[in-house]
Amino acid sequence: MTTDAFTILQRFAPPSPPNRLADSVLLIIDAQCEYLDGQLALPGIASALAAGARLLARARAAGTPVVHVLHRGAGPIFNPETSAYRPLDEMQPLPGESVVNKTLADAFAGTELQAVLAATGRQNLIVIGFMTHNCVSSTVRAATGRGFRCTVVAPACATRPLPDGQGGVMAAELLHEASLVGLSDTQAVIVREVAAIPD
Secondary structure, eight states, X not given: OOOOOOOHHHHHSOOOOOOOXXXXXXXXXXXXXHHHHSTTOOTTHHHHHHHHHHHHHHHHHHTOOEEEEEEOOSSSSSOTTSGGGSBOGGGOOOTTOEEEEESSSSXXXXXXXXXXXXXHTOOEEEEEEEOIIIIIHHHHHHHHHTTOEEEEEEEEEEOOOEEOSSSSEEOHHHXXXXXXXXXXXXXXXXXXXXXXXXX
């Protein structure tokens, strides 16, 4: 039996190319040391950071506004009293780049992110960061609900394996892909390489 698989965006919306650096905001989600060498170290973090660093360099060269979202924990992870909270070296904010602290997966919840983005005058977001299934997905869904148009750069995101609820484990790569496919249905354009983001 064949399956006519399609996304709702493909079938029922106008063609939707990736967002361009020239009219977007680069939104970096939780690029923090917790994910490099902390209790939530992610497989594949090195390649995701390399891809993110390439895109960040392009964004800065293009004058694209950059917003860094940092998770601030109250317990053993993302604790601001530890190095786990610190932005990763490849994603260190520069003077003039906005930094938004959050405490929930949705970066809009209880934060000034909406106002920070509104101040740029741009409705297009290019999203990278961690973790794909959690804070990236939650923030993209919240952004779409607020009228932003999102593009997610797959190689600049990563996640970790999770218990599958059936006695097994879902691999990080599979969870990453499933999360992106879910977003592609109605929430975001997904690109598979940094070069796919136009200037």
